[in-house]
Each structure stands twice: as structure tokens, then as C-alpha cells.
Amino acid sequence: MIRCVSCGEEYEDEEVIYNCKKCGSVLEVEVEVDVPKTTFDGRRDNLWKYKECLPVDASKRVSLDEGGTPFCKCDKLAKELGIDLYVKVEGSNPTGSFKDRGMTIGMTKAMMLGVDTVGCASTGNTSASLAAYAARAGLRCAVFLPAGKVALGKLAQAMFHGAEVFSINGNFDEALEAMTQLAREKHLYLLNSINPFRLEGQKTIGYEIVHDLGWEAPDRIILPVGNAGNISAIWKGVSEFHRAGFIDDLPMMTGIQAEGACPIANAFRDKTMDMAPVENPETIATAIRIGAPVSYIKALRAIYDSNGLAETVSDEEILDAQKLLARTEGIGVEPASAASIAGLKKLVEQGDIDKGERVVCVVTGHLLKDPNTAIDACVDPVQVDADIDKIKEILLNK
Ligand SMILES: Cc1ncc(COP(=O)(O)O)c(C=O)c1O
Ligand SMILES: N[C@@H](CCOP(=O)(O)O)C(=O)O
Secondary structure (H helix, E strand, O other): OEEEOOOOOEEOOOOOOOOOOOOOOOEEEOOOOOOOHHHHOOOOOOHHHHHHHOOOOHHHOOOOOOOOOOEEEOHHHHHHHOOEEEEEEHHHOOOOEOHHHHHHHHHHHHHHHOOOEEEEEOOOHHHHHHHHHHHHHOOEEEEEEEOOOOOHHHHHHHHHOOOEEEEEOOOHHHHHHHHHHHHHOOOOEEOOOOOHHHHHHHOHHHHHHHHHOOOOOOOEEEEEOOOOHHHHHHHHHHHHHHHOOOOOOOOEEEEEEEOOOOHHHHHHHOOOOOOOOOOOOOOOOHHHOOOOOOOHHHHHHHHHHOOOEEEEEOHHHHHHHHHHHHHHHOOOEOHHHHHHHHHHHHHHHOOOOOOOOEEEEEEOEEHHHOHHHHHHOOOOOOOOOOOHHHHHHHHHOO
16 A cells, blocks of 8 residues: 555556645655564575565566665774764765665666656766666666766766666756656656655664664664755665564664755754755755755654754765765765765764664665765875886885
């Protein structure tokens, strides 16, 4: 059953629908977990190990073995910050971001519905993932990207996997509006996160975090927020396992946005559910350069209901955190993902996070997604002849 999160109107799972017909709000797929947690024991470590909790036919799955990502205890950073810290490394998914979790479920649903064309608007990662899963499924795929604002690695992926790529003269929000119009007119099946089946895949990040912690919730989960699907999905995942009795507590959901693209953090600051879109969003973290997040209602509910927080970070703080994580813990992430670490640092410094808290930061995309930003942040390589004396002179005199 699909249900409107605002008015509760219900729709059949087979209906292709993106917004409530009655009130226009966003939708979610209703799932009750009614298996014991031992069901998942001994299964291959990908998201399909939770197949009883996923609203698609697992025997028809379109999969690249996504999920089951590394969960790294980060003691050096933790010590610096005075907390207990784990990092969930979503860049280890098949196309290098958490989007693959959503896409395996979304694409399986697309096949069950018998669609022939899929589409999305994207700041990069959704298009990279959709292109790969569409190739795997053998479907036609169209992607709309904001011109000049997509990191190189992501653009290469979308093009190389054979998507029909449109460079839109406008920002992501405008591209999404155009793509959604095409979907409403039934020219294609929309696989952005407004499609509630996408989020059913992404909720497994929440499942895995509490499973990784031995069926315990962390005190807090911190993640970057753009279109606001992921924070909503993770909250849905941990809430489902809480209702099933697998965990006793729930984490405080904490969303981090870039200063130039922060409508949710603004709404949180004003203690309201009414989000005012940011007209011209701007940030170096192009993945979260989004001014009108479609899942803002779900995201704000997750934050308020969990007693969580929303905070902003500057581009400089993002780039510093990206380097800190890479050089202290060896985890390479793209700028948007580093927003969670930058936000963690800021919240600790402000005293908003208690000493000793157990925190999980979700880092959402791989370093190599945005090689240009990574290279720009480093000093140039040393140029030297292949002459051992010259090399020694430089290396050993440092
Ligand atoms: C790497 C990365 N991090 C974070 C986000 C934000 O996730 P969401 O849009 O679900 O809030 C995105 C895309 O939106 C992304 O590509
Ligand atoms: N960062 C996203 C923006 C679109 O998000 P979606 O989750 O709604 O598809 C991207 O990678 O395109």
C-alpha cells in the first residue's frame, strides 16, 4: 500500500503515482516488518538480505550487489572530537553512491510495472546510478542535468552507461520540474526520490547501521541533505526496525546543508514545517546544490520527531572536512558527503553534541566522483627526472 504522508490517502502498489491526488503531498510505501531479526543471519551482505522488508519481488531483482557497505570505526577523529564515531561508507556501492540502494528497488519496480523508459533529473549521482541500472535492465534512460554543474566522474558514468543525457540550462530544481512533467504525462517512469519505491532501497542504510551496531541504535545519525530523500529513508528504516522490536531506541536524525542551499536548516532554525525554497542555490558541493527539496516534509518530520538537528556548513568547512577525513582516517569522499563530517565538527564545537555520544556519519559518495575539486585542493606533484640522485635530493632533504 502507498500512503500520503500528509492526508493519509491510500493507493495501490501497482499505481504509478508520485504525489497524492487529493492533497499533492509526498507518498510513502507502507511496510510492516513481521519476521524475527534472525531471518537475516548468514545471508550475503547486500541489501537484499532484508528482502522480507522490501516491497518488491526479490526473485525479479535488478541488482548490482549493492548495500552491505563498510562501517568504519574512526577512533582518531573520535578522539579529537571527544565522541564515539562510526562512518558508513556509501561510496563503496557499485556506482559509488547510496543512490544504488534506491535504484535496485526502483528499477525492480519499473520491471514489475512493465515500463520501457526511465528518467531522472540529477546533480550527478542519481543519473550515474540510473544509467547503470537501466543498462542492466535493458531499458531506455533519459537524464536531465544542470548545465556545467555536474562533477566530471558522474557525467562520465551517465554518458558511458548509455543514458540519453540532456544538459539543461537551469538548476536542478528546474530540471526536476521538467522531468516530473514528462513523468506525469506518462512518457517515462520517474526514478528520482519522489518515487516512494526509491526510498525503500535507501532505508536499508538505517537497517544496516543498527545491525552493524549489534542491534543497537546510535545516539545520532548525521548526513548531508539535498533533495531530502535519504534522511527520510534512513529514518523510515530505523523506525521500522524499532516498531519490530529489533532496537530499543531511535537515533537523533541530524541533517547538514551547505550555507548556500539550506532551506531545511532555515526551516529548522525557524521551528516550522513550512519550508521556503532557496531561489538560486549555490555550493561547491554540487550534489546538494538544491533549493526546493521534494521530501522536505518527511525530512523535517524525521528531524523533529527524533529530537534531531539541522545545521549549515560553509564550502570552506566542507573542503576542510573532506581533507580531514581522507588524511586522518583514509576515507575518500566527495564534497557533499564531507558535509556530514563538517557538520559533526561544528555541532561538537557549538556544544550541541554531548561528549561521549555515539555518532554515525553517513558519507554518501566516493572521492573520485569529483576529481577536479580533489586535485584543486592539493599541491601539484613534484616534477623530477628518473634519476635516483635527484629524487633522493628532494625526498630525503625534506
Ligand atoms: C553524494 C550525495 N550526498 C548527499 C546527497 C543528498 O541526498 P538527498 O537528496 O537524499 O538529501 C546527494 C544527492 O542528493 C548526493 O549525491
Ligand atoms: N543529489 C541528487 C539529487 C537528486 O536526488 P534524488 O535522490 O531525488 O534522485 C543526485 O545525485 O542527482
